[in-house]
Amino acid sequence: MTDSADLHTLTGAYALDALSPAEADEFTRHLAECPACAQEVRELRETATRLAFAVAQVPPPGLRERVMWALPEVRQLPPLVAEPVVVPLRGPRWRQRLPELAAAACLALAVGTGVWAVQAQQDADRARDGSVQAEQRASDLETLMAAPDATLRTGSMQGGGGATVVASQRLGRAAFVYHDLPPLAASRVYQLWYSQNGSMVPAGLVAPGRTDGTQILAGGPSGSDAVGVTVEPAGGSRTPSGPPVMVVPLAS
Known part of the structure; x- marks a missing residue:
């Protein structure tokens, strides 16, 4: 006790x-x-x-x-x-x-x-930052779609997946709306390019791990005849390391 x-x-x-x-x-x-x-x-x-x-x-x-x-x-x-x-x-x-x-x-x-x-x-x-970015992309796409000179061009990828490029020369903006892109290894990423007179100008990266979404392209579509997509090492490349896996013409 x-x-x-x-x-x-x-x-x-x-x-x-x-x-x-x-x-x-x-x-x-x-x-x-x-x-x-x-x-x-x-x-x-x-x-x-x-x-x-x-x-x-x-x-x-x-x-x-x-x-x-x-x-x-x-x-x-x-x-x-x-x-x-x-x-x-x-x-x-x-x-x-x-x-x-x-x-x-x-x-x-x-x-x-x-x-x-x-x-x-x-x-x-x-989570809040991701929500703000998603809202900004949706707003940018809505503005592009409402532009009087907006054009919509579609393309498909061999092996599945496709995309629509919405562009406005007046606004100097373009968006890459993609769906069902084939998944890539963690060390690879889809990179976007403007095709200008045979040269490929970097236009941004598709968010790693995303197979559906919207990416506003860096730079404007002026002087470009197409938007190309290549598979690059994580972080992207200065010039394409291989042939495009998708090409979306900007003019009919």
């Missing part, structure tokens, strides 16, 4: 679940008879909760789904086998170190929650 005087010193350890099962059971019985200790345990637990919520943030939409989808790919670690560590919970040394241990536990909780919050915020920022 633990001395009654010692039981009063175990509120912090009980609040942090640092007692052994036997001592936790004994202290639980003590709480039913000691309103002062019960109040102190409630206050300690509320403080730990406030520390966690001080750095907590609402996770971005879809985070749970991404985590659940990733779980099957995570290899489970083997169980750790180690000698049990017995921490004495009574005596002067424990009472002296209790504030340090409680502070360390709260700090670990706050730091761990803070790291998750930072990661969640970065995930939310990336």
